[in-house]
Amino acid sequence: MSTTAELLKGAAELFPDEVVTSAHVRHFELPAGAGRFALITLDNGFDHTKPTTFGPQSLANLNLAIDQVEKEAAEGAIVGVGITGKPFIFAVGADLKGVELLKRHEDALAIGKGGHDVFKRLSALAVPTFAYYNGAAMGGGVEVGLHCTYRTVSKALPAFSLPEVFLGLVPGWGGCAILPNLIGADKAVSVIIENSLNQNRQLKGKQVFELGIADAIFEGADFLEQSLIWTASVLNGTVTVERPEIDRGEGWDQAVAKGRFIADSKVHGAAPAAYRALDIIEASKDGDLQKGFDAEDQALADLIMGGELRSGIYAFNLVQKRAKRPAGAPDKSLARPVTKVGVVGAGLMASQLALLFLRRLEVPVVLTDIDQERVDKGVGYVHAEIEKLLGKGRINQDKANRLKGLVSGVLDKAEGFADADFIIEAVFEEMSVKQKVFAEVEAVAPAHAILATNTSSLSVSEMASKLQHPERVVGFHFFNPVAILPLLEIVRGEKTDDASLATAFGVAKKLKKTAVLTKDAPAFVVNRILTRFMGEIQNVIDEGTPVETAEKAIEPLGLPMSPLVLLELVGPAIGLHVSETLNKAFPDRFTVSPNLAAVVKAGKRGFYVYDSGKPELDPEVAALLKQGDVVLTEEQVRDRVLDAVAQEIGLMLEEGVVAEAQDIDLCLITGAGWPFHLGGITPYLDREGVSERVNGKRFLPQGVASVPA
């Protein structure tokens, strides 16, 4: 038994539940008399809905297959070796479940080294090797192909990426070292860093070829046949593969610098993965692959034992799995069909909602408002957006005609809502107004119709309290921009019944939103946490800490934007309004900042001006600020803010606002864009000891979003 086999055997014992991938070896004659060929097929025995992955036993299987073809190649029994995947899938990389189980640095090192030891044998065979990227290829799947002499790619390939940095790893089975040496550091940085940090952007087959990762591209209909015919031509010498020279000089350094700039702008130094990957790319400039592989092993092991990766995998599972099965949602069989939607209000928010319902549900959508001009404006907005979609080629003319035909506006609610199944209001954020609107709607809408409110801060139960049928009222809280942020907080009022709630979740799914069930608690989830977070920043500023210090204190978290830039995006007036609402509910914890009130009163839209290109405190705002004389350090600010957040989340969980801490994190990731490396926020609060300090306990047990005990 080779040492590689021993290494993998040890690793496999740590991961008994691995979905094992087989490496089938099949022999045949190539066309054009090119000779006998061995083709390895990676296949986990399931259909394409369960993509092929690499765990330790899978690597051991590939190792055995390579034992066989290595011997045949040495004996001259074969002229080449290929590797491909089952239908529609090449291989999607390491099995993350196995990574989560690892507890010791040396075990993590073994996984990295095990992959390298197996994959690099492909480049050391006595015959040329060929990877045929027939379908989805990610991470280790991409990397196994990088170790081959040649690659082809299917034009039909839908997704190809090195997503490691996105999760908190580095492409550590050869990706960091080989890719820049194959296609140049600049393109490699795009694939490894830029795409990964851009919501894990995927490449299509054509781009894989254009980037030079694949040497040839063939259509999906007969991809493998054409790849094998091409292989025969390469082996016969009738086709010569030429790859462009790569820039090993300044271009390489500039690429790495560009990568660092991208990483800084996305994670602000808060997550190590991108920087570790860039270090390896930088060091691979001399083409010494083995040195790069060793560095990959070390980086992988360090990152696997670090909190950022564990948080990343946790966050990935939240958005991939928990988001699809919302905690606490009633049985979906209770849901009623929604064949027509009413929207009360025709302002910007209402019009955006109308557009979203229209596009996703493709049922009639009726807008109403208090005068014809507003109604026409709302319908006009929807029409204009449909035209934009048409212009961009996102929909065709037939679809545009259909959608435009489905949207209408009327003044008379009775006319518009008499046969609507789901009516959502997006009128002025004022309880009496909303209650009046719902009373009018109830008078004309069918008995089964759901009445949904897009309120961000008012009580859903109170809004329903004066209705004859309060059981059909649900909160349906979207996040701006509605088309981009996936989160939808679905609020259960005191009297909301299961059928109405099930219908709301059914609609949310069709809207392709990440629905999270929340109690009817003030400001629900995201706004409550963000307001507490912002409030504490505002407090320290009001007390005397300079704005700059307060802002810098938060940078190490790597949030998508600084607190005051976020405030600007939300709008200071709305921020103030929510803080007033929460102050009423929880006066001991939520303050209303007089400085913020002054800024709003002065009609300012934010704290900053951007005249120099960078945000600078607006002198007019500076003049408005009345600060105390307590000046905190960045660390003190950070502790206060994080303590406040941890306290608030702890209280929310005690109140039962959501089912579990996981839902809080899912909300922050999908509704506020909080990063994967924080796992939302609770994994970060746990690993930094904030949870323990404030609440006396962790939010998540050890081993969830962290290295198991």
Add this chain to the structure above:
Amino acid sequence: MPRTVRDVVFVDGVRTPFGKAGPKGIYHETRADDLVVKAIRELLRRNPGLDPAKIDEVAIAATTQIGDQGLTLGRTAGILAGLPQSVPGYSIDRMCAGALTAVTSVAGSIAFGAYDAVIAGGVEHMGRHPMGEGVDPNPRFVSEKLVDESALFMGMTAENLHDRYPSITKQRADEYAVRSQEKAAKAYADGKIQQDLVPVSVRRTNAEAGETGWGLVTADEPMRPGTTLESLAGLKTPFRVHGNVTAGNAAGLNDGATASIIASEDFARENDLPVKMRLVSYAFAGVEPEVMGYGPIPATEKALAKAGLSIEDINLFEINEAFAVQVLAFLEHYGIADDDARVNQYGGAIAYGHPLASSGVRLMTQLARQFEEQPEVRYGLTTMCVGFGMGATVIWENPNHKDAGGSK
């Protein structure tokens, strides 16, 4: 509106290698429609002069038009092959003569002026769709004795043909079968066949059938080179006790697909497409279903009469070898020797296999190659027997012959 009948030509033909039907066959895990798609794509690659947008029709035959052979295969295969959506397609069924009928149907339309260029072919995956799958014969066939009960069982009809031609013994049939295997082996050795095969990637997940994973098929699976009279002598006669028909002197149960480009001669010339054969005439004929193997004889009579030719004018024959006795009956009828060099020069279905509705275009592709090699031959024919008592014959002219007609 005055019309001129236009000359119709066979531009090119290809096929997949043929496989053995059944769980161990090479195509057991390959869809029938995918086999057609590979053949169509190979045709397009080989004939870059043919703008896919100018294809007027895709006519694809299959006997059992369900599952992956259903859903109007001509249309779906066209889309799957990447033809423009503007290219229509349809399906055809005349059992064993499906692909042949696809060719003659579109040829009629080309001659009439409805089409310029067409893809015609056929497929049968007898592993996924065994003969008789889903059939529901009307009970009147039996109660009113419209046909003999043996009519639905092709092997029995072949035994019946031995009764009609008592001089055709099992010995003669076996000798014929051995020659077919020998000629096919020689054609392979000479590279006559491979040039018109499209390689097909095949997946296998059943380890009992051989190495698993993806493989590549580049040759016909059913061939049995080295077949001897002795080896055939001992085979069972499953269709009749002490009968004559065995697995050795008949075609097997097979999987495979064929495709051809049929065009007006003018279109082919204008687009620099090859003209491999020129259509002279075609005919179909019905016979008693219980001796369906007799069908090629009246069909050929009709086709010769329409062409104004006699059997002496035909110097190359591609006869589908559903059964050796059916070929021998044809030869006996016309007084042609069993081992006449003009007949099935590359061997036939006994060696290559007979995926029912695909076979007609295989005959044409092979005849076209023989025309290239033998410009001294002016006329050839392709003929086959068809289930339920039919025969089908197409007579072709060799454009390479010095006296050949048509536009040049």
